[in-house]
Amino acid sequence: MAGSRQKKSNKNKKMKKDSLIDSEDSFRLLVKRASEGICLSEKGIVTDLNKQLARILGCEREEIIGKPIQDFVAPAGHELVSTMLERDCSEPYRHRALRKDGKEIVVEMWGQAVEHNGRTVRLTEIRDITEQVHREDELARLAREWEATFNATRDAIFIINNKNKITRVNAASERMFAAEGRSIVGKYCWQVVHGLDKPFPGCPNVRMKTTKKRETIEFKEGGTWLKVVVDPVLDKDGTLKTSVHTIQDITEQKEMEQALKATKEKYQALFDSVTDPVFVHPYKESGFDDFIEVNSAACSLLGYSHDELLAMSPREISTREDVEKRGSREFREILKRNGRKSFEATFIAKDGTRIPMEISSGIFELNGTPVILSVARDMTERKLAELALRNSEARYRLHFENVSDVIFSMGTDLQLKDISPSVRDALGYEPGELLGKPFLELGILADEDLDAAARNTRWVIQNNKPFFSVYKLKTKEGKVKWAEISSKPIAKAGEVVSILSVARDVTERVKAEEEKKKLEAQLNQANKLEAIGRLAGGVAHDFNNILGAILGNAELAMSRVSATEPLYQDLIEILNAVERAENTTRQLLSFARKQQVLPKVIDLNVSIRSLLNILRRLLGENIELSCSLREDLWRLMIDPHQIDQVLINLCINSKDAIDRNGRIIIETGNVVIDQEYCNGHSGFTQGEYVMLAVSDNGSGMDEKTRENMFDPFFTTKGTDKGTGLGLATVYGIIKQAGGFINVYSEPGSGTTIKIYLPRTKERLDDWQEKKPNKFPRGNNELILIVDDEPYLLKMAKSLVTAMGYRVIEAGTTEQALKLAREHKDELSMLLTDVIMKEMDGKELSGEIRKIRPDLKCLFMSGYTETAVADRGVIAGGDSFVQKPFTTMELATKIKRLLDRKV
DSSP states (O other): OHHHHHHHHHHHHHHHHHHHOOSHHHHHHHHHHOSSEEEEEETTEEEEEOHHHHHHHTSOHHHHTTSBGGGGBOGGGHHHHHHHTTSOEEEEEEEEEEOTTSOEEEEEEEEEEEEETTEEEEEEEEEEOHHHHHHHHHHHHHHHHHHHHHHHOSSEEEEEETTSBEEEEOHHHHHHHTSOHHHHTTSBHHHHHTOOSSOOTTOHHHHHHHHOSOEEEEEEETTEEEEEEEEEEEOTTSOEEEEEEEEEEOHHHHHHHHHHHHHHHHHHHHHHTOSSOEEEEEOOSSOOOOOSEEOHHHHHHHTOOHHHHHTOOGGGGBOHHHHHHHTSHHHHHHHHHHSEEEEEEEEEOTTSOEEEEEEEEEEEEETTEEEEEEEEEEOHHHHHHHHHHHHHHHHHTGGGTTOOSEEEEEETTOBEEEEOTTHHHHHSOOHHHHTTSBGGGSSOBOGGGHHHHHHHHHHHHHHTOOEEEEEEEEOTTSOEEEEEEEEEEEEETTEEEEEEEEEEEOHHHHHHHHHHHHHHHHHHHHHHHHHHHHHHHHHHHHHHHHHHHHHHHHHHHHHTSOTTSHHHHHHHHHHHHHHHHHHHHHHHHHHHTOOOOOOEEEOHHHHHHHHHHHHHHHHOTTEEEEEEOOTTOOEEEEOHHHHHHHHHHHHHHHHHHOSSSEEEEEEEEEEEEOHHHHHTSTTOOOEEEEEEEEEEOSOOOOHHHHHHTTSTTOOSSOTTTOOSOHHHHHHHHHHHTTOEEEEEEOTTSOEEEEEEEEEEOSOOOOOOOOOOSSOOOOOSOEEEEEOSOHHHHHHHHHHHHHTTOEEEEESSHHHHHHHHHHTTTTEEEEEEESOOSSSOHHHHHHHHHHHSTTOEEEEEESSOHHHHHHTTOOTTSTTEEESSOOHHHHHHHHHHHHHSOO
């Protein structure tokens, strides 16, 4: 009996092997249809394989057949693979394979011995899981980073469930309350913090459960001041899941506030006793803030009350010219470098009177913040005296005033002997200020040109020959001009006794040359972005085709599975992943300015406020996010999702520039840009704009980084922290919307990015869109589907069949024309891809309409709107559907087109 059972078992095994591979033809069919890599081997030598395995290893079939399997295994996996080749493997095992290009990939392998053409061979199935392993490693890394961040926070953090019990605490909680985490978990927060049996009146946790918004409270517990911030965590239907309690020790802050109040009262009387006007305002690289304090003399000089001046900034009491000077980077660099600077300016009083002032400004620290303290002195009488003196000299030397170039002479000791009065207009100096002084010590020549000027002047004297050169000059007011100076030696008896020079202003010519170089650089940048844009369009097409297949098959599967089954939730996760992938494609197309957008009339302030909670979670507790939003803000015409992209990318970029604690400010405003401003800012266009600014006090950027910051894939972050697409996406969105960007940044001084978007005067749109719950079904109409991608064709056929239509499909245009002729009398619609190898969709529809003139056509494509339009198809209408599409989108388009009367 035992022998009989053994023979029967051997017979069954043989029949099982023979049923797997019983002939060369059946193996070929199996290999061809397999979705994973498959190979046959004898004694470790590859005898056959399918094209999927060749693609995995990056080789041609001929390069693999006849070689040992070990040739395609990383050295570390040799022993494992050798062992596994000697036995059947019911469970997959992993090892690292070697591609032809030398790259290592991670694969899973199954194998067993089979009978093939009378011989025992090894059948091995191989699957590339490199990306899966990378994702697993990335998830583990993110979990470790979150845990480290949670415990590195200095403030105590409680995670509390909806029953008010603590479920998790960080390391700071244990230190603050001198207890181990396990003794805190499971208790109520009022037990741990206050030692109470029930919530106290005004408990922020109780308020948060009612408002479902952030609640805050400050209180003194014993001798310690604490600040508690409670943030709700809601699910998508608004139900409270958990809450996050942040507890901060603010005792030191409270003590400092009390000390500051006492100090302020002590010195206020001294401050007001100064007879000269005194002004204090914050030091900022990017502009002026309101005054922090002014004294009584300042109020008397300008005619404003104390409260009125504190609501103003230096910009509002100064002339436009003075604002530009004192707001310039050069001025602030000098002030920062020297600690103080004296200059002249003109104040504008409340009644409009202009008052010339001599101002001495210095940088000081007030409560750890740099401020500018300025002491001003009225110069009205002195200015009148200077004006009278200039008029007297003008009358005395009237015949020199027609000279536009500056003519001057100097001795061989380089001391200035004479100079024409035109120097007054050219450089702002009176001739008397310069005569008798060494030419190189006048302060007129820029520092970088001093050595060259000295060398060239000595050459004129030594060689008794003229010399011509261009120098950078500084006016008395500190402005920079370019001058073309021609120097000629004056000789007596063959010996040079003096030098006569003529200086001509060539500033405009130099600026024109610089502007030309700048425009050339901008053109090169535009060409570079355009090239990358074309690449992004191609990537989007391939990516959208793949996503279309995933989305369609997932929706088909969901229609066949009950919503209560676990598989249904897995399919929902697939749909979510497709949506995230669509966002990636949309981000690529945004910086390429080829994304199909759905602009609406929006209130930018509303968009910002709706995004604040998300932004605060992204930025974290160590970064303060604040807003200064203009209430009467003009409206914009833009895709609201693009505004969300812009805000998130800018805020994340600012966050990455902040080392530890910092501040980010979002501002909005209405701006009218005139032609004068455009003349000094290349790429700007005059008009009315809505301004969006994002500022931070982070590390700032140098000039080289600013020049490249909007380049795609340019990043200063580590390889695991950024792709370089964030700011490129912002640039693409703003340019696509007809706007422009200004960047203000210096190393160590933070960054401000200002975006200007064109104003619209149209009324605000209603964003509410009603979407049907069920897709419309067909009436058994016949639809011809054409796509040269087999997996997309199969997916489209399944979708359309499920909608209630009959379907015939074609993978080539030749096959499509044949089917159209065979079914011309019953064919109702052509559903075709736009871009195919033999003939594009527009041409195909034209040929089929020769057979069936009233045929209705629906085009689909994974390419961008621009590429589709180049093929003669108008994207965005009822006759076009963008891949990847949902079942609802496709069903609605088909039904709407079929119901339309010709």
